[in-house]
Amino acid sequence: xxxxxxxxxxxxxxxxxxxxxxxxxxxxxxxxxxxxxxxxxxxxxxxxxxxxxxxxxxxxxxxxxxxxxxxxxxxxxxxxxxxxxxxxxxxxxxxxxxxxxxxxxxxxxxxxxxxxxxxxxxxxxxxxxxxxxxxxxxxxxxxxxxxxxxxxxxxxxxxxxxxxxxxxxxxxxxxxxxxxxxxxxxxxxxxxxxxxxxxxxxxxxxxxxxxxxxxxxxxxxxxxxxxxxxxxxxxxxxxxxxxxxxxxxxxxxxxxxxxxxxxxxxxxxxxxxxxxxxxxxxxxxxxxxxxxxxxxxxxxxxxxxxxxxxxxxxxxxxxxxxxxxxxxxxxxxxxxxxxxxxxxxxxxxxxxxxxxxxxxxxxxxxxxxxxxxxxxxxxxxxxxxxxxxxxxxxx
Numbered sequence: 574x575x576x577x578x579x580x581x582x583x584x585x586x587x588x589x590x591x592x593x594x595x596x597x598x599x600x601x602x603x604x605x606x607x608x609x610x611x612x613x614x615x616x617x618x619x620x621x622x623x624x625x626x627x628x629x630x631x632x633x634x635x636x637x638x639x640x641x642x643x644x645x646x647x648x649x650x651x652x653x654x655x656x657x658x659x660x661x662x663x664x665x666x667x668x669x670x671x672x673x674x675x676x677x678x679x680x681x682x683x684x685x686x687x688x689x690x691x692x693x694x695x696x697x698x699x700x701x702x703x704x705x706x707x708x709x710x711x712x713x714x715x716x717x718x719x720x721x722x723x724x725x726x727x728x729x730x731x732x733x734x735x736x737x738x739x740x741x742x743x744x745x746x747x748x749x750x751x752x753x754x755x756x757x758x759x760x761x762x763x764x765x766x767x768x769x770x771x772x773x774x775x776x777x778x779x780x781x782x783x784x785x786x787x788x789x790x791x792x793x794x795x796x797x798x799x800x801x802x803x804x805x806x807x808x809x810x811x812x813x814x815x816x817x818x819x820x821x822x823x824x825x826x827x828x829x830x831x832x833x834x835x836x837x838x839x840x841x842x843x844x845x846x847x848x849x850x851x852x853x854x855x856x857x858x859x860x861x862x863x864x865x866x867x868x869x870x871x872x873x874x875x876x877x878x879x880x881x882x883x884x885x886x887x888x889x890x891x892x893x894x895x896x897x898x899x900x901x902x903x904x905x906x907x908x909x910x911x912x913x914x915x916x917x918x919x920x921x922x923x924x925x926x927x928x929x930x931x932x933x934x935x936x937x938x939x940x941x942x943x944x945x946x947x948x949x950x951x952x953x954x955x956x957x958x959x960x961x962x963x964x965x966x967x968x
Contacts, residue, residue, distance in 0.1 A: 587898055587905070590951050591912065594940035599628045601936065602929060631927035638922025639915035641665045659801035664918060666799070666806040670876050672907075672914030674699070676813035677868025678892035679899065679906040680820045681738075681861035686901050687824060688857030689837035694741065694756030695865045695889025697763030698734040700882070702866020703873040704767050705733025707786050707880040711776060714792045722793040727870045734866015735859045737763065742858025746851030752858070760889070768882050778879070786873075786880035795875030809871030814907065816864065821903040833857055865889065894942045913938070 602624075604610070609623035641664040649661035678695045685692035709729035713722045741755035770776050771784035778787050795807040824830040836853035844850045868888070873880050895913050899905025920934035944951050952959065 586948050586951055586957075587900070587909075587945060589955055589957075590898070590944035590948075591941055593944050593951060593954060594937055595632070597940050598933065598937040599632070602628050602631060602933060605933075627927060627929070631923050631929045634926040635916070635919035635923040637919070638664050639668050639919030655801050659799075659804050662799075662801075663804065664922070666804050668911065668914045668918045669810050670805050670914075671917050672910040673810045673813045673876070674868040674872055674888050675892060675895060675910035675913055676810075676817060676907055677871070678865045678888050679896045679910055680816055680903060681864035682892045682896040683899065683901045683903060683906055684820060684824070684833070684864070685738075685857050685861035686896060687837045688833040688853050689840060690742065690745070690854055690857050690861070691753050692738065692741075692756055692858060692861045693753055693889075693893065694738065694759050694763075694862070695892050696885040696887065697756070697760035697889070698737045698862035698865035699869035699872075699885045699889055700767050700880075701737040701763045701869075702730040702734030702862075703869035703880050703884055704730075704770055705866065706730030706870035707776060707789065707873050708770070710789050710793050710874060711787060719793050723795065723874065726793065726874055727867065730870030730873075731863045731867040734869065735863030738862020738865070739855055739859040742855040745858075746854045764882060767880070771880065771882065776880070784882055788879050789874050790878040793874060794878075795871060805876045807871075807875045809875050812871065813868070816867070817903040817907050820864075824903070829856070865892075891938075894938070894945075898941065898945045912941075 603621075606624040606627050609620045609627065612620040612623075641662055646658075646661040649657040652658075678699060681698070682692055682695060706726040706729055710722055710726040713725060717725070737759065738756075741750070741752045741759060744750040744755050745752045768784055771786060776786045778785050795809050797804065797807045798811070799806060822830075824834060832848045833853050833856065835848060836850050836857075840850050869884065872884060877884060891913060895909035896906055898909040898912075899907075916934060916938060920931055923929055923934070924931040951957070
């Protein structure tokens with residue numbers, strides 16, 4: 574019971590941060606609705622009511638675009654038509670698809686931050702992992718069964734991302750080079766490495782003048798969870814959830830996880846306690862990169878199907894925000910990733926149906942990050958007292 578109360582207290586502040594961000598976002602939507610506000614002089618109540626109604630329709634469209642229409646889903650299930658069911662649940666499945674790589678990358682960021690390492694290189698580690706998976710899959714095409722190719726490609730991508738993350742960890746441990754600088758620089762290096770690889774005849778799609786790889790799903794693919802038309806959700810999402818459980822176990826139930834967290838709390842004290850501070854740095858960065866690389870592998874073999882230089886789409890940077898929103902807890906990372914996936918997927922329909930610019934969605938995401946980073950401000954807005962210091966709950 575005590576743990577449950579502690580979890581509720583910990584979860585209250587991030588939830589209120591999200592609610593506050595949505596409320597402030599609503600205010601911005603209202604004051605930028607120039608079409609309705611232009612009628613303030615002639616019909617003030619109608620103008621304000623129209624602007625507020627626009628917020629309601631916009632947020633409603635966002636929810637519908639992220640999770641689907643419950644009535645439509647129920648009707649489709651009753652009809653039994655696979656096409657109708659797929660159309661009805663597609664918004665929800667697309668939210669889960671968008672969340673999957675965020676879970677992988679967010680877990681990686683959580684591990685590195687727990688160990689006191691600021692990994693800003695998630696984007697580079699993700700696309701290097703995708704490159705490793707792509708290269709392995711193409712090299713094995715026609716020489717091994719599809720399940721073997723799938724497993725080998727995922728392993729190769731995971732190791733590739735891990736080694737790319739290991740580099741800044743090694744430099745930090747051995748030379749003192751700051752990991753923020755090295756990880757940011759390695760993002761650019763990774764992009765150029767992938768671009769160079771995509772210019773080779775071995776990887777590049779035949780007849781394409783663009784730097785994109787061959788379509789991998791023609792000979793290897795991640796199995797789908799639902800055998801419905803146009804549904805992209807595959808078992809990569811399930812693996813992401815499993816990895817969240819494993820990371821939680823590693824951090825809070827093992828000696829090595831204790832050493833990683835101890836190094837993050839106080840590196841000097843960890844050294845005096847006989848722990849290998851340098852080893853913790855390198856291990857944390859390897860695991861962080863490996864998780865990002867695994868996410869990139871599942872993207873390139875599953876939901877996306879081919880490698881391109883813009884595969885990551887800023888996932889590595891979004892992972893930093895959601896890991897902070899989650900308080901660096903694996904269960905929180907999953908929930909935060911689902912939130913960001915819902916905002917991304919639902920925001921597209923919001924822009925189409927309500928005419929609200931998609932850029933405002935990024936503004937709302939930025940507000941979420943800002944309020945999460947300023948818990949004192951959220952407590953002041955909602956008049957919440959600062960709680961006493963509590964022991965950390967493993968989740």
